[in-house]
Amino acid sequence: MAFSLRQLRYFVATAELGQISQAAVNLSISQSAITTAIKELEQILGVGLFLRTPHGMDLTEAGRQFLSHAYDILNKVDEAMRLDFVSSEVEGTLMVAATYTVIGYFLPVHIERLRRLFPNLEILLFEQNRESIEEGLLANRYDISVLLTSNIVNPQLATETLLGSTRRLWVPAQHQLLQREDVGLREIAEEPYIMLTVDEAAYSSLKYWSNSPYQPRVILRTSSIEAVRSMVANGLGVAILSDMVHRPWSLEGRRIETINVKDTIPAMNIGLAWRKGAELTPAAKAFRVYYRNLNHFTAMNV
Known part of the structure; x- marks a missing residue:
């Protein structure tokens, strides 16, 4: 009862x-x-x-x-x-720009739900890097975007963060760091490091490394998340990446473990961006309200 x-x-x-x-x-x-x-x-x-x-x-x-x-x-x-509600009769075409990581690991399931909620709404997706998205929003080529809001610096854009994905250390199974009670950048700096570069991951990484007296011993820079996954799983190096892109197994079927880092590592923030001061179209408003309501329901968890 x-x-x-x-x-x-x-x-x-x-x-x-x-x-x-x-x-x-x-x-x-x-x-x-x-x-x-x-x-x-x-x-x-x-x-x-x-x-x-x-x-x-x-x-x-x-x-x-x-x-x-x-x-x-x-x-x-x-x-x-206090949730907002939007009529399912919203129609038209919505131009949505998104970055590589967002399209690969966040957006697809939501686009499918949006198409069921708003059957008369056509959503067109465009994969672009952050600079191209910012320029496209200001030029009105895109109505709205989904990207890493933690990377946005343009004051002409409005942003709304949807979630923060915690960054942790990736190591292969049975790695010696798994035996330690706490692991920080000092310990990680002693390991060979795989640096992801896609979606400005290297830039984001160097921001928190530069606040410490340590530097990663980078042996590979790659834009491929699967390459990082495989390298780590095979014991060739470690990496700090977000939970959103983590999978416990590599393509070869080898285990990838995660470790909380005791030093402050900012989360990877995913959210919406649009031109500041712009009047959102009914389609863009429906898109934004969907995510806002999604946040409320996720937070409730009761």
């Missing part, structure tokens, strides 16, 4: 005010309604949430833990109630 939002709200009000009588006044309901809701909630959860005292209602340890989750659930429900 699942608990209800009503029971959660009554529980939270009682926890905050410490007395059923005060919670009843605050919610404009009867005390018996709150008492019944709390008893039902405790039965569903199988734990006592309050200690009944002459002075009121004190949370138990289980109650304090559940209160944190109750806040999260109610906050996400409030967010969901």
